[in-house]
Amino acid sequence: MSPKPLITAEDIDTKLAEMGRRITEDYAGKDVLLVGVLRGAFMVMADLARHIDLPCEFDFMAVSSYGASTQTSGVVRILKDLDEEIAGRHVVIVEDIIDSGLTLNYLIKSLKVRKPASLEVAALLLKEGVQRVPLDVKYWAFAIGPEFVVGYGLDYAGRYRNLPYVGVMEP
Ligand code: IMP
Ligand code: MG
Secondary structure (H helix, E strand, C coil), X not given: CCCEXXXXXXXHHHHHHHXXXXXXXXXXXXXXXXXXXXXXXXHHHHHHHCCCCCCEEEEEEEECCCCCCXXXXXXXXXXXXXXXXXXXXXXXXXXXXXXXXXXXXXXXHHHHCCCCCEEEEEEEEEECCCCCCCCCCCEEEEEECCCCEEECCECECCECCCCCCEEECCC
């Protein structure tokens, strides 16, 4: 059974174009380093980047996620660190979804100590009212409820990442 569509491919494209324009304006005259959080953020990263009209470099980090469960463990492990040095650079972390915020909170802390010139977050989805830590997310495209979503990079037990839209798993 296919997940029930929640956000269409067209709506995603419209919002990412808008986000890309904002980033282009906000960082005018600067170079940016986009840091994608693997694996879920690969689609957002690819599509958002095409709407950013600036000198841009790319790097990726991999962190442990939920495994096959839909509950956050609160435990974050870095599986792959950045290849690039970020000191003095304008870094934008690109995330698929912010749920409890624990993953991002940990990432922000571990990147801040490396002294980037600036550090912001661009996320496709923000689950409303469930963050367990205060977070300052400058760019986000859609606020959603607490439901578990898949598609457009997001998985359930490794599957559904290839869906071009964001959908809800039905029981
Ligand atoms: P957090 O640490 O609770 O904010 O969760 C962050 C990570 O959990 C995200 O980057 C996703 O990989 C995963 N995640 C959280 N909510 C969902 C969801 O609804 N569907 C798929 N993955 C999710
Ligand atoms: Mg993720």
